Amino acid sequence: MYRTVADFTYDLEVWIGPAGDLLYISPSCSRVTGYEADDALRDPGFFERIIAADDFPRWRQAMDARGDIPSMDFRIRRLDGTEIWLAQETTRVFDPGGRFQGWRLSLRDVTDRVRTRMFLDQARLHLEERVRERTEELEVSRERYRALSGYLQDSIEKERGRISREIHDVLGQDLTALNMGLHRLERSFPTGDARQGQVAELRGLVAGTLETVRRISRELRPPMLDELGFAEAVAWLTRTFAQSSGLRIDLKAGPIPDLSAEQSTALYRVLQEAMTNAARHSGATRIDVRVQASGAALTLDVSDNGIGMPAGRPESSGSLGLMGMRERIRMVGGTLEITAPKAGGTTISARIPLAAEARPCAS
């Protein structure tokens, strides 16, 4: 009865006796292997003949093992020379008395499945390789971008300093000389001469121009940043910004330790950009600036009472202000955070690490 069922199976059914002798091979043998079942049954080396040489030792080893035989895939060469993959399920057979009768092998053609799996494995490996390559490329270009951005920030700062000094020294001195010349000219005219008034007017113009030149020079690179330090520069910037913007600016600064030129420039430019953004975009009426050194870090917080940052990621919109702030702070080893306080508005917090000797004494 068992045999009758096996005669009609689609898969290849094989029975092997306890001594390893072939007892039965189903007629589907000819469909699967190309060999007639009767021929196969008469051939004691049938499996060795059809299983691919590379796979046979593995198959043999599994079959010779005592106990259960795990499922396995292997290749066979069909009579027509083509190679296909078979999946083998093996069951140990016992008679009702519990005596071992041999093995039942059920073999299925799984060529399509194996080829698809191999193709997918190959594709996955290829994809992983590509991802690894792209990640490396990305890392390299990110490093380059950082180096370039650091270099650019640095050269812009130096160039601003140079132009600022040039304007201050050369233009400033020339205008002062012009003013003095005009003063002498004014006095050379007899009292009551109408030309005296004209020269005085010119002197007023020169004095105004001199003031503008000094302002431009300071705005390009405030000399106090280099000469008097960060605290003075911040006090000056918040004061002049309040005057020019009409906003109320409240500065609260604790004792600030000595900072390197890079650190003070980075923080100064962040403050400048954060206040400019608040004035330009937020509709705020007030800006609070806090500078505080605590432990190993110095924090600069700039909060406005405006409308708050737009939803989404304003930094990806192509504008450079926020990106520049982040870069500057990153270059001095710090971090920049943008938060939305509960009360509304926006807070920009820059935090930079302090060198051990620059930390305020804990007292």
Ligand SMILES: Nc1ncnc2c1ncn2[C@@H]1O[C@H](COP(=O)(O)OP(=O)(O)OP(=O)(O)O)[C@@H](O)[C@H]1O
């Ligand atoms: N304090 C703020 N309050 C509300 N929105 C802000 C604030 N600061 C920035 N934004 C928003 O974030 C965007 C990006 O700011 P960012 O400084 O990067 O660029 P920008 O000021 O538009 O141009 P720029 O490159 O000249 O700085 C702004 O366009 C604005 O929409």
Ligand SMILES: [Mg+2]
């Ligand atoms: Mg901006």
